[in-house]
Amino acid sequence: MTQSPVKTERRGAVLEVTLDRPKANAIDLETSRIMGEVFRDFRDDPALRVALLTGAGDKFFCPGWDLKAAADGDAVDGDYGVGGFGGLQELRGLNKPVIAAVNGICCGGGLELALSADIILAADHASFALPEIRSGTVADAASVKLPKRIPYHIAMEMLLTGRWLEAEEAARWGIVNHLYPGDRLMAEARAMADQLASGPPLVYAAIKEIVRDAEALRFQDAMNRITKRQLATVDTLYASEDQLEGARAFAEKRDPVWKGK
Structure with missing residues (x-):
């Protein structure tokens, strides 16, 4: 074989x-x-x-x-x-x-x-x-x-x-x-x-999509796409349990537990 x-x-x-x-x-x-x-x-x-x-x-x-x-x-x-x-x-x-x-x-x-x-x-x-x-x-x-x-x-x-x-x-x-x-x-x-x-997978996904998308855009156009949640990964991140978990972990002075959702 x-x-x-x-x-x-x-x-x-x-x-x-x-x-x-x-x-x-x-x-x-x-x-x-x-x-x-x-x-x-x-x-x-x-x-x-x-x-x-x-x-x-x-x-x-x-x-x-x-x-x-x-x-x-x-x-x-x-x-x-x-x-x-x-x-x-x-x-x-x-x-x-x-x-x-x-x-x-x-x-x-x-x-x-x-x-x-x-x-x-x-x-x-x-x-x-x-x-x-x-x-x-x-x-x-x-x-x-x-x-x-x-x-x-x-x-x-x-x-x-x-x-x-x-x-x-x-x-x-x-x-x-x-x-x-x-x-x-x-x-x-x-x-x-x-x-x-061990890091936040939804944040990684958003970073990679932002970088790819922004390559051919002017700065303000790229920022508008982010703030208006026109990128799928950014929209997912902002509505995720992980987004809340990050804030809670910071407030509670503990390591976050990322679930990727």
Whole structure:
């Protein structure tokens, strides 16, 4: 029986997703479709609150698109499955936190996959690049996302030259939140995942929808949509038991108990 290239493990309210496709954790169409199903199920499971994505081993997080599979017939514009390439970057309604734990080389579509997470943690030996320019193609998602995340000129240099960034420089420009020694990365990532899993899921959902919705709006237009409760997650939050629980817990000087409703 063929071993799945995507491993999952539930730890309480945390779903750990490991891309495990030797030698380099590259993604072909089949792997992308499996990842889409995994993240769709994570999105739709009320018992899961946080996802943690990493790669197997300590050398590669993900180099992106599997060029060998492409040479064997996988079309670059083929069926990536729900959520688009890697199952994350086009998955609608994903209102739960996702952490990427980058354990090694992270380039091309692998960097685009990491950029689809909300928080990026990395091993201090990780490296980052967009080498598509050298193979005559475009890093499409990164061309949309990266100039909005880091200084424009740094993003354009990466896109136009394919230059590699070591982990420390990636952190300096804000691609990475925190760096850790390789043997501590997963422990630190799990600690952050557990911290988020203990937080208010309805607030997380509202934050993610607000951020997505506001990206294409002027500030006042975005604020009007929030205050008028035109966003589904905000409307749910303001009418929730959790909203009352937060106020009660503060008044009673105790930790809140979040139910997600």
